[in-house]
Amino acid sequence: MRGINFRWRTFFLAWGFVYAFFVVPFWLLPSRKEVDPKELLDHLNPRNATHPANGSSSPDFTYTLKYQGKDLKIKRLLTDRSMPSLQERLTPPVAGSPKKFILSMSAFQAENLGGCPDFNCEVTLTFKQGIKYDALINFNERAIDNFTGYYLFSTQESPPNSDIFKELEYNMSIGYRHDSPASSPYGYAVELAEKKDLKEVVDMEIIKKKKKGGYWLVSHCSTDSKRELLVAELQKYINVDILGSCGKPCEKGGKCEDSSEYHFYMALENSLCKEYITEKLWKTGFQGNAIPIVLKRSIVEEFVPPKSVIAFDDYKSVEEMARHLKELMDDKEKYLEYFKWRENYAIIFLDGAHHDVLERPWGICQLCRLLHLDPRPQYRIPNLDEHWSRSCESGEEFVKKLING
Structure with a gap:
């Protein structure tokens, strides 16, 4: 800048500084159309993906649990x-x-x-x-x-x-x-991130060979829910075997607990209370090969897979319910529909010991x-x-x- 008047030299130096540090960098950026607004927001507001803010979550988040020797990739x-x-x-x-x-x-x-x-x-x-x-x-x-x-x-x-x-x-x-x-x-219950083949999660041979109606493992014979009266009424229309203290003797863990021969299992609680669901459903009901029957749908519906249970109050009367149960026993295709939830969902039982x-x-x-x-x-x-x-x-x-x- 030897040939430039001294009083202009300061001006050009200042302009060069502004040009180098503020104008040139924008030429190096991609065009406005190529910028992803979400990427800019993420850059301006960085958030550790593994620690979401309270109340937020990623729709793509999954978690893998090992249950009964198998990996379950869970999304919800x-x-x-x-x-x-x-x-x-x-x-x-x-x-x-x-x-x-x-x-x-x-x-x-x-x-x-x-x-x-x-x-x-x-x-x-x-x-x-x-x-x-x-x-x-x-x-x-x-x-x-x-x-x-x-x-x-x-x-x-x-x-x-x-x-x-x-x-x-x-x-x-x-x-x-x-x-x-x-x-x-x-x-x-969990919703799985990956769909399973129905044949992997349901033993078709067991389904085909079922002959008996329902069974009920029970130790308390008189309860607040009066479940015993409903079972007695249902027995007028279909066979329901009562096992345990209130019926035929059945040792815990014995062959009598096997659901393979039965179409239905009575997962009936001793009380009709909000969200009261015990091992009767989570363990014996869902871990077996029979359709669980519960007392009231509204108590369980939010927490179980779709079309995974039958409820007494789905029907106007016990007699109407019995007619539907007979239809399912006679039509294996319709019966099998109550197991299709296993393609997209899984049940995890917490035994309280582990x-x-x-x-x-x-x-x-x-x-x-x-x-x-x-x-x-x-x-x-x-x-x-x-x-x-x-x-x-x-x-x-x-x-x-x-x-x-």
Whole structure:
């Protein structure tokens, strides 16, 4: 710039700086049409895909579980739709978060964290001075001063068969109910990411050879749901074998529990309560080779695969139901339709004895996950009596309608 007047030299130097650092880089970018707006947003707002923000999840997220020696690639849990997604449940933001402490005066113990050792929580069974607890389960005492964590009540029994300490205001339950973020069901259904061949999941030979009607494994002969009256009425129209304490002797794990000969299994609960589904359905009902029959569809429908059960209240009367069951027994093609759900879904039974990755999306593991969230979600059960004690209906009224038609 020797030939340029000094007073213009400063101007050209400044313009050259602006040109080099602000104009030239834009020439190097792809044309506007080629830029993906989503990529720009992701670049401006980076988010770790394995730790979604609370309430968000990727539609492409899958998780592989090994169950009964087979890999299950899962894309969705069949649960209360207002509850966290599968991705949220399995990817807690524990990095940099201090250990959380849970005091459990229930059946839940340290072993229940076996499915999520990486979630960074500890369970104690007695109150220890010096520990700042983040959650108290079945703490049947007055409220602790300055406690800001969660109070939970825990039971796996239905309201008529459980006793809940009602002096505390609880945040949530930890039991079979799916409408809790710390739900701990007896089992659960999952939607698979990859469709299976029906012949891989259903033994066609067993289906073809079935001759008998229904069977019922039962140990309590008189119940709040009055299920025993419905079975007695159904026996007027089709054969239903009653096994166990209320019928023919049947040893646990014996050949009498084999469902191969039967078309239907009576997965009937002792109470008609909201979301009360036990091992009767999750284990014996779904793990066998017979169609499960339940009392009321609305109790199970949200949590089981489509067309996987038959419900008494699908019909105006027990007699009408019996006619349909006979049709299915006589037509194997129609009968087989109740097993086609196995192409796209699977059932996982939680036996309560093995605390492994199968429990990761539930119970203590999920309570632990919640404790790490910042800000911590706020939950409250405003009326325990309405939420719990009044969540059941009269078995007598239910049965009377079906018997009288």
